[in-house]
Amino acid sequence: NAGVTQTPKFQVLKTGQSMTLQCAQDMNHEYMSWYRQDPGMGLRLIHYSVGAGITDQGEVPNGYNVSRSTTEDFPLRLLSAAPSQTSVYFCASRPDRAGSPLHFGNGTRLTVT
Amino acid sequence: AQSVTQLDSQVPVFEEAPVELRCNYSSSVSVYLFWYVQYPNQGLQLLLKYLSGSTLVESINGFEAEFNKSQTSFHLRKPSVHISDTAEYFCAVSAFNTDKLIFGTGTRLQVFP
Numbered sequence: 642n643a644g645v646t647q648t649p650k651f652q653v654l655k656t657g658q659s660m661t662l663q664c665a666q667d668m669n670h671e672y673m674s675w676y677r678q679d680p681g682m683g684l685r686l687i688h689y690s691v692g693a694g695i696t697d698q699g700e701v702p703n704g705y706n707v708s709r710s711t712t713e714d715f716p717l718r719l720l721s722a723a724p725s726q727t728s729v730y731f732c733a734s735r736p737d738r739a740g741s742p743l744h745f746g747n748g749t750r751l752t753v754t
Numbered sequence: 755a756q757s758v759t760q761l762d763s764q765v766p767v768f769e770e771a772p773v774e775l776r777c778n779y780s781s782s783v784s785v786y787l788f789w790y791v792q793y794p795n796q797g798l799q800l801l802l803k804y805l806s807g808s809t810l811v812e813s814i815n816g817f818e819a820e821f822n823k824s825q826t827s828f829h830l831r832k833p834s835v836h837i838s839d840t841a842e843y844f845c846a847v848s849a850f851n852t853d854k855l856i857f858g859t860g861t862r863l864q865v866f867p
Contacts (some may be wrong), residue, residue: 646797672853680762683844683859684798691853699854729815731797740786740805743855745797 643667647732647746654753656723661747662717664732670744671737673715674699675707676729678748684731690715691737722753756781756849760858769837775830777819777845777857787828788846788855789819798844804828815839840865850851 648663674689686699690709705728706718719726729750733743761776786805790798802813809821819830828845845858
């Protein structure tokens with residue numbers, strides 16, 4: 642089983658460029674989410690989705706867009722990258738059961754210069 | 755809204771010594787509590803969780819955590835650590851009435867020979 646797959650693993654952007662971080666899961670999980678991890682700040686929730694067609698904001702949504710057209714995919718878009726968005730991004734999914742644990746991808750390391 | 759505080763950013767310990775990683779949470783409603791572990795250059799993995807019932811929960815590799823409602827704590831303990839336990843540990847909380855999982859800032863456990 643592939644689990645949660647994130648692409649790319651590494652990316653370097655210039656300020657103002659746009660890009661999409663891809664996330665796909667093959668476990669038929671209803672819930673998907675995006676976190677960013679920064680030193681000393683732990684993981685902070687960017688956006689999440691409880692099912693196809695439904696998305697909501699997390700703790701730090703500004704500068705990021707998401708959509709959920711299928712159960713499997715949950716891409717994260719940076720419309721105009723800023724150096725403050727330099728981070729490691731993790732996608733995670735879980736079944737739609739309260740208290741079920743998250744399954745994480747291996748992360749995308751993004752640098753914005 | 756809920757929040758999580760991990761009081762120690764780093765915990766150095768010698769092999770075979772006991773260890774406690776502290777976690778306190780804040781929430782106005784009942785919560786689910788989790789500990790996740792992150793090994794270098796990997797995503798997070800579930801270590802253990804408290805959903806309901808017995809307040810003491812255990813993992814398969816010897817860690818345990820106790821839910822203390824009066825002190826709003828969920829400290830992680832292991833009576834004898836191994837070199838292989840070196841990793842970053844994250845406490846996380848999810849309130850019953852929300853889909854969001856909120857993480858603490860993490861504790862880096864370093865086990866020395």
